Amino acid sequence: MQRRSFLTHSGALAAAAWAGNVAAQAQPAKVGVLIPQSGPAALFGPSSRACAELAAAEINGRGGVAGRPLQLVFGDAGLPPAEVSQSALRLWRGERCEAFVGMHDSAVRGALVGLFKGQVPYVYTPVYEGAECSPGTWVLGETPQQQLQPVLPWLAKERSLKRWYLIGNDYNWPRDSNAQAKKYIGTSGGSVVGEEYLPFTVDNFDASLAKIRQANADAVLITLVGGASVSFSRAFASFGLADKVTRLGTLIEENTVAGIGAQNTLNLYASAGYFASIDTPAARAFAARYAQKFGPQAPQLNALAQSCYDGLLLLEAMGNKARSLQVPALEKIAEGLRYSGPRGEATLQARHTRKDIFLARADGTALKVVQTFSGVDSGQVCKV
Amino acid sequence: MDALVGTYALNLLYQCALLALVALGLAIVFGQLGIMNMAHGEFLMLGAYAMVVVQRAGLPLWTGVLLAAVACALLGAVVERILIRPLVSRPFDTLLATWGLGILLRKSVEAGFGRGYQSIDHGWTGTLQVAGAPYPAYRLGLMAAIAIALGALAWWYRRSPAGARVQAMVSNPGLAEAMGLNTRRLALGAFVAGCVCAGVAGALLAPLVRIEPAMGMDWLLASFFVLVVGGLGSLGGLLAGAALIGGTQVAVASALDATAGSVAVLLLAILFLWRRPHGLVARP
Numbered sequence: 001m002q003r004r005s006f007l008t009h010s011g012a013l014a015a016a017a018w019a020g021n022v023a024a025q026a027q028p029a030k031v032g033v034l035i036p037q038s039g040p041a042a043l044f045g046p047s048s049r050a051c052a053e054l055a056a057a058e059i060n061g062r063g064g065v066a067g068r069p070l071q072l073v074f075g076d077a078g079l080p081p082a083e084v085s086q087s088a089l090r091l092w093r094g095e096r097c098e099a100f101v102g103m104h105d106s107a108v109r110g111a112l113v114g115l116f117k118g119q120v121p122y123v124y125t126p127v128y129e130g131a132e133c134s135p136g137t138w139v140l141g142e143t144p145q146q147q148l149q150p151v152l153p154w155l156a157k158e159r160s161l162k163r164w165y166l167i168g169n170d171y172n173w174p175r176d177s178n179a180q181a182k183k184y185i186g187t188s189g190g191s192v193v194g195e196e197y198l199p200f201t202v203d204n205f206d207a208s209l210a211k212i213r214q215a216n217a218d219a220v221l222i223t224l225v226g227g228a229s230v231s232f233s234r235a236f237a238s239f240g241l242a243d244k245v246t247r248l249g250t251l252i253e254e255n256t257v258a259g260i261g262a263q264n265t266l267n268l269y270a271s272a273g274y275f276a277s278i279d280t281p282a283a284r285a286f287a288a289r290y291a292q293k294f295g296p297q298a299p300q301l302n303a304l305a306q307s308c309y310d311g312l313l314l315l316e317a318m319g320n321k322a323r324s325l326q327v328p329a330l331e332k333i334a335e336g337l338r339y340s341g342p343r344g345e346a347t348l349q350a351r352h353t354r355k356d357i358f359l360a361r362a363d364g365t366a367l368k369v370v371q372t373f374s375g376v377d378s379g380q381v382c383k384v
Numbered sequence: 385m386d387a388l389v390g391t392y393a394l395n396l397l398y399q400c401a402l403l404a405l406v407a408l409g410l411a412i413v414f415g416q417l418g419i420m421n422m423a424h425g426e427f428l429m430l431g432a433y434a435m436v437v438v439q440r441a442g443l444p445l446w447t448g449v450l451l452a453a454v455a456c457a458l459l460g461a462v463v464e465r466i467l468i469r470p471l472v473s474r475p476f477d478t479l480l481a482t483w484g485l486g487i488l489l490r491k492s493v494e495a496g497f498g499r500g501y502q503s504i505d506h507g508w509t510g511t512l513q514v515a516g517a518p519y520p521a522y523r524l525g526l527m528a529a530i531a532i533a534l535g536a537l538a539w540w541y542r543r544s545p546a547g548a549r550v551q552a553m554v555s556n557p558g559l560a561e562a563m564g565l566n567t568r569r570l571a572l573g574a575f576v577a578g579c580v581c582a583g584v585a586g587a588l589l590a591p592l593v594r595i596e597p598a599m600g601m602d603w604l605l606a607s608f609f610v611l612v613v614g615g616l617g618s619l620g621g622l623l624a625g626a627a628l629i630g631g632t633q634v635a636v637a638s639a640l641d642a643t644a645g646s647v648a649v650l651l652l653a654i655l656f657l658w659r660r661p662h663g664l665v666a667r668p
Contacts, residue, residue, distance in 0.1 A: 043499045043596075170643065198642045203594070203602055206395040207637040207645070213517070214388050230501050230594045238520040238592065240511040259501020259594055263509050300500065365503070 028071035029064070029325055031056075031315065032097035034088060034104055034112070035308060039078030040200075040226060041104070043255060047305035048103050049074060050294050055312035057293070065319035070312070073097055077104035081111035088112055092120055098325045101125060101311035103304060106172065113137055121330050123314055125307035127251060127272070129176035132351070133382035136327040138318075138334065139352050140310050142273045144177040145379025147250045151271040151359050152181060152221075153188040154371060159246050161219040162190045165212050167232070168223030170197035177223050177250060180379075193217050198228065205232045209239050222249040230259035237264030253302040258365050265362035274343050275360050275367050276301040286342035306342065313341045314348075344374075352378035390515025392638045398523050399630035401530040404622055405588070407607035408534075409581030411622045414611060416554055416574035419468060419478045423486035424607060425600025427456050427579045431586025432595045433493055436502045445506055445591075452587035453580050460579030464572050472571075486600065494597040506591040522591055529588070538619050550574065609653045615663025624664040628652070 035048040052072055060069045073095050075087045084104065091097045092115075099121040102112060109124050109132065116122050118136030130143040155161065164185050168174025174197060182192055193215040196208055212220060224232050229252060236242060243266055249256075252270035260268070276287060286309075291298060299305070315325070317339035322329040337348045346355040357376045360367040410424045421427075431452035438448040463485060471477045508525060511518035541547040552560040553570045561567050593599070606629075614625020632652055637645030656663060 046499075196641060199646060201602075201646060202642045204399070204633070204637070204642070204645075206399070207392070207634065207642060210388055210391045210395065210638065213391075227501075227594050227596065234503070234592065234594065238509070238511075238522065240518045240520075255500045259503055259596070261503025261505060263505045264503075299498075 027068065029066075029068045029099070029319075030071050030073055030091075030095055030097045031312070032075055032088060032091035032095070032100040033072050033308065033312075034075045034077035034084065034100060034102040034108075036078030036104055037074070037076040041304075042078050043226070044103070044302070044304045045078070047299035047302060048308045050290070050299055051301075051305045051309040052101070052312060054290055054293055055309040058289075059312060059316045062316075065316050066323045066325065070315075077102060077108055081108045084108045085111045085115050088115055092116070099123070099315055099319075101308060101315065103308050103311070118327055121315070121318070121325060121327055123311040125311040126304050127173075127307075129173045130378070130380055133380070135331065137351060138314065138348065139378075139380075140307055140314060140346075142250075142357065143352065143378045143380060144180040144250070146273070146355075146357055146376045147271045148177070148181050148184050149379065150357060150373040150376055151371075152184040152248070154373075155246070155248060155269060155359065156185070156188040156190055156219070159219075161246055163193045163215070163217045163219065164190055165194040165196075165215055165217035165220045166192060166223070167194075167196045167198070167208060167212075167220060169225050169228055170199050173225075174223035178221070181221055190219075198224070200225075200228065202228065203231050205235050208232075209235060209241065212236075212245065213239070213241065217245055219246045219248065222247055223251065224249075225251055226256070227259075229256050233260040233268065234264050237266065242266040242268070252362075252367075253304065254300050254367060255302060257362055257367055258300070260362075260365075262364040265364065268362040269370075270360050270362070270367055271357060272303045272360070273355060273357055274303040274306045275358055275369055277360070277367055278342070278358060278369055280344065282340070282344065283342045310341050310343060310346075313339055347375075349378065350380050350382040352380045352382070354378060387516035391517045391519065392634065394514060394519050394523075395638070396631055396634040398527055399634045400626045401527045402589070403606060403610050403626035403630045404534060405526075405530050405585045406582075406603050407610040407622055407626060408537075409578040409585065410604075410607040411611055411616070411619075412581060413575055413578035414616050415618065416550060416578075417468070417472075417571055418475060419482070419575075420475070420608075421575075421578060422479055422483040422604065423463075423489060423600075424578075424582050425602070425604035426486040426489040427460070427582035427600075428586035428589075428603050429493065429595075429597065429600040430456060430459070430489065431583035431588075432504075432590040432593070432599065433497065433502070433586075434583065435504050435587050435590040436497065436595065439504055445504070448590070449584055449587045452583040456579040456583030457576050460576040461572065463579070464575040468575055469568075469571075486604075490597050490600065497597070499597060502595040504591045504595070508591075520592075526588060526592075534619070534623070541619065609649060611663070612653050613656045613663055615665040618665050621663055621665035628664065 033052045035045055036042050037045040056070045056072050073091055075091050077084050101123045103125045106128055113134045122137045125140045128141045132139050166178045194211055247268045249270050254276050318330050319325050321333045334348050344356040346353040354375055354377050357373045358369045359371040361370045413419055413421045434452035434455055435448035467481050471481055508522040510521045512521050549565055553567050557567055609629050610625035613628050615621030629649055632648050633645045636648040
């Protein structure tokens with residue numbers, strides 16, 4: 001090789017390397033978004049995807065995270081945990097995702113925490129039973145303490161509820177929720193007159209309804225999920241129980257109420273961190289932007305889908321403060337970090353968030369917020 | 385305590401009537417054609433969505449029952465012609481073909497109405513005081529209608545010339561054809577009748593149950609258990625199966641809990657498949 005050509009070649013190489021470096025600076029940060037696209041929770045797939053896409057577009061409009069635009073890569077979290085793990089591994093090692101946002105059940109979360117081992121930031125967003133304290137993991141979802149500690153005594157006083165019947169599907173979220181609920185029922189001067197857990201396949205609640213009537217309950221705490229919640233509440237009202245017995249649910253969102261139907265929602269309350277009808281400037285503006293981006297056929301907004309939007313907001317707030325998406329840098333700045341979104345102001349505290357909780361009452365097939373509880377603690381004691 | 389027992393008894397009757405209604409279409413198709421229609425639940429789902437359609441259009445709900453019957457009849461006729469007839473006497477292939485048809489119907493409804501739940505508002509929301517406790521009026525009306533319809537069907541099958549022709553085809557298709565009966569037309573009629581029964585059942589149940597594209601699966605399973613226990617292909621078997629499955633489920637769920645009720649039904653189905661595969665009422 002001649003000296004001149006060596007110089008031109010090495011100059012070109014250096015230029016290429018420099019250009020590559022600039023490209024790396026501007027290279028988008030890939031974020032894996034794991035949402036249910038199949039399985040029993042697939043109903044929430046389209047709305048979750050829309051919320052995540054809206055968040056990414058807005059964050060990129062504000063200049064991205066640590067100077068880099070976000071690029072979302074979606075994975076199906078509606079499969080068994082082992083399969084979701086496989087696709088998460090592909091997104092992480094294959095697609096080079098630098099952070100994950102997940103809206104799925106706790107079994108999948110357990111598998112993902114085991115896979116990531118705190119090496120990649122992971123934000124878990126839906127309502128859940130509490131006690132997740134793994135490094136590199138942050139939890140946005142409402143805990144049972146948040147959904148019940150302020151709400152249950154307030155509702156008990158408001159409607160003079162004393163005799164509670166607890167009914168849920170048979171897995172850890174309803175059981176852990178009810179363990180908390182019993183404390184608040186006790187402190188509000190009430191008692192538990194029945195407690196029942198049903199397998200997911202049960203679609204006939206006649207026997208339970210007869211027991212609720214027999215126990216003379218004046219309130220039912222519902223931790224049934226999805227279709228079971230719909231079937232239960234329809235049958236509940238058909239037996240004429242709705243005008244005498246108050247229902248409170250911690251996973252009753254807009255789709256569930258649509259399925260229960262306007263004739264069956266009398267005295268039905270729901271507690272959550274988000275409703276499509278929250279009447280604050282931030283929530284109204286969010287709903288308007290969502291409607292504008294996805295049009296009149298947009299999938300119905302709900303707490304689970306909206307949590308994906310918040311998950312990306314949290315990544316943005318953490319990434320911009322740390323100027324990085326590396327777990328050690330995020331861990332340093334996370335505790336006490338404040339961010340604000342459609343749900344209001346939230347503060348990271350022990351890997352969970354301290355935030356507002358809303359109690360809504362069904363009116364036909366709409367959920368109308370009747371009471372807001374500000375800055376509710378998650379009740380979690382992770383060591384940070 | 386009396387009121388509780390009264391409610392349990394009504395629940396038991398209701399469950400039996402419901403299962404008989406839901407399994408009827410499957411029983412007709414299996415009994416008359418020897419085909420297990422895996423899309424049975426989806427025809428039922430279509431019936432429920434017929435109610436959603438008329439409710440959206442602002443029409444009275446009874447037109448939904450009519451729409452369900454007509455839509456399922458037309459669809460059933462097309463399916464019989466292009467899917468069932470070419471696969472006749474290949475039971476496993478029809479099983480797969482109707483399974484695929486079920487997926488197609490589910491996804492079509494999903495594309496048209498979305499995955500979300502639908503609900504039907506109706507005029508019979510009140511309760512009637514029966515046996516010392518309030519019971520939903522719509523359920524009581526439905527139970528009466530099912531009893532009358534099944535009675536009429538049994539009478540028709542035994543007494544009418546058309547019923548005699550169907551019986552002839554079932555017991556000896558070759559001889560029936562040789563005697564000049566158009567077995568092809570009878571087979572078409574039986575399949576369409578099965579689909580219409582499923583659709584009408586779906587429409588009638590729509591005000592009571594959860595409505596979503598995937599709702600058919602639960603009803604297919606329930607119908608299948610009834611036929612396994614009752615025996616395939618007779619009205620007596622259908623009633624016996626509905627009574628035993630429904631009775632066991634409600635009695636065990638009332639006495640213990642719903643988990644035990646589900647387990648009892650599964651055990652019963654396993655026991656029958658193992659020890660008495662022809663069911664309670666064997667085919668004549």
